[in-house]
Amino acid sequence: MSAAVLLLSLTGLGLVAPPAHADGPGSGTPYVVTVGDSYISGEAGRWAGSSNESEAPADALGTTAYYDDASHTAEMIPRCHRSQSAEAYLGGGVGGLNLACSGARTTTGTGEYFKPGLDFYDDGAGHLGQAKLLQQFAANHNVKQVVVSIGGNDFNFASIVTKCVQDFLLSPSWNPDYCKDDSSVVANFTSTNIAAVRAKIVTAFQNLRTAMRNAGYGDTSWNLVVQTYPSPIPAATGFRYGQSGYTRQSTGGCGFWNADADWANSTALVTINNTVRDAIGRSGLSNTRLLELQSAFNGRRLCEKGVGLYEEVGLTSWKQSTAVDKTEWINQIRTVTTVGSDYYIQESLHPNYWAQLALRNCVRQTYTQNRGGTCAIAGTGLVNGEPRMSLG
Numbered sequence: 001m002s003a004a005v006l007l008l009s010l011t012g013l014g015l016v017a018p019p020a021h022a023d024g025p026g027s028g029t030p031y032v033v034t035v036g037d038s039y040i041s042g043e044a045g046r047w048a049g050s051s052n053e054s055e056a057p058a059d060a061l062g063t064t065a066y067y068d069d070a071s072h073t074a075e076m077i078p079r080c081h082r083s084q085s086a087e088a089y090l091g092g093g094v095g096g097l098n099l100a101c102s103g104a105r106t107t108t109g110t111g112e113y114f115k116p117g118l119d120f121y122d123d124g125a126g127h128l129g130q131a132k133l134l135q136q137f138a139a140n141h142n143v144k145q146v147v148v149s150i151g152g153n154d155f156n157f158a159s160i161v162t163k164c165v166q167d168f169l170l171s172p173s174w175n176p177d178y179c180k181d182d183s184s185v186v187a188n189f190t191s192t193n194i195a196a197v198r199a200k201i202v203t204a205f206q207n208l209r210t211a212m213r214n215a216g217y218g219d220t221s222w223n224l225v226v227q228t229y230p231s232p233i234p235a236a237t238g239f240r241y242g243q244s245g246y247t248r249q250s251t252g253g254c255g256f257w258n259a260d261a262d263w264a265n266s267t268a269l270v271t272i273n274n275t276v277r278d279a280i281g282r283s284g285l286s287n288t289r290l291l292e293l294q295s296a297f298n299g300r301r302l303c304e305k306g307v308g309l310y311e312e313v314g315l316t317s318w319k320q321s322t323a324v325d326k327t328e329w330i331n332q333i334r335t336v337t338t339v340g341s342d343y344y345i346q347e348s349l350h351p352n353y354w355a356q357l358a359l360r361n362c363v364r365q366t367y368t369q370n371r372g373g374t375c376a377i378a379g380t381g382l383v384n385g386e387p388r389m390s391l392g
Contacts, residue, residue, distance in 0.1 A: 032094060034099065035147070037152055038153075049309070049323060053311050081102040101115055103115045134215075143217070147227065152229055167182070178259050209285055228276055228277065230297045231295065232350075233261055234298075238301070290372040307326055321381070324382055330350070369391065375392075376390055
């Protein structure tokens with residue numbers, strides 16, 4: 001089943017654009033543009049849950065999931081993983097543009113893969129930063145809302161997860177080696193580094209304002225919605241697998257010690273999200289909205305009690321009506337197990353197909369209600385192809 005079929009009823013969602021302002025240059029179809037990193041680009045959007053027996057039950061979008069060029073045959077920027085299920089595409093008469101890129105930091109990176117940051121990078125050869133891309137698009141379109149997720153990679157999120165899983169796999173339960181006190185991890189959460197990352201996020205937000213001003217927009221003619229990051233794994237008491245042995249990683253793909261899982265939720269995630277929140281106030285932008293997502297997936301997180309792998313909950317396909325409620329919304333952490341499969345290591349610990357449709361629902365509510373808020377699961381089943389979410 002294609003994403004188009006699953007989301008067929010978008011026109012019945014009653015989307016109404018906020019009133020247009022005279023000081024914006026845009027006219028015609030209103031647009032929502034998403035910018036930032038993997039938590040908004042659509043990373044892991046191909047998969048709707050997890051299975052260790054076969055890829056088939058969880059494969060919602062197929063091998064073309066990340067193809068975002070005009071002909072839908074390739075990625076415009078390799079490994080940005082802008083999924084078809086990403087939250088930018090509200091439908092219902094509202095256009096969507098996804099400029100985000102998996103792995104993106106506040107500033108552009110030009111390593112093995114080009115990673116556009118929230119800046120005005122331009123190498124003259126077609127590689128542009130996301131702020132530059134936003135400016136170019138907004139100059140000729142009616143951009144009413146920009147949604148951003150940024151900062152996690154500036155805190156070296158992927159390296160922290162890798163270290164935590166390594167420590168879990170390489171130390172015994174009677175003498176665990178925790179990542180929470182490893183020097184390479186602790187260095188990310190010193191007051192000095194927190195201040196440095198906050199300053200980078202502030203500049204990133206200001207770059208988005210500059211891009212819109214350069215495109216001819218007044219500050220009151222559009223809104224910037226800033227997302228916090230959701231918790232991807234439960235605290236220690238919420239795991240359905242014990243921490244002894246290797247089951248937590250070999251079966252669940254969630255190789256964290258209990259103490260590290262508690263730290264990740266109570267310290268690391270809180271620090272990252274507080275830094276994002278602080279950056280909003282320091283940016284000086286007057287048109288921001290905060291979309292709180294820290295608890296948005298609670299009850300559907302990786303290895304959490306109450307959900308499971310397809311084979312654990314007696315399902316054979318993501319198309320079954322109860323799949324959205326019984327399976328996980330966060331992708332498994334994968335290592336060398338990706339060899340010979342269609343999985344990417346970079347998809348690890350990211351919101352999957354169901355989660356991205358849930359986030360889309362949250363963003364739609366910020367758009368139609370013209371406000372921020374705290375988004376949370378509001379019930380079971382799907383409405384117009386999306387999980388039920390509420391904006392509190």
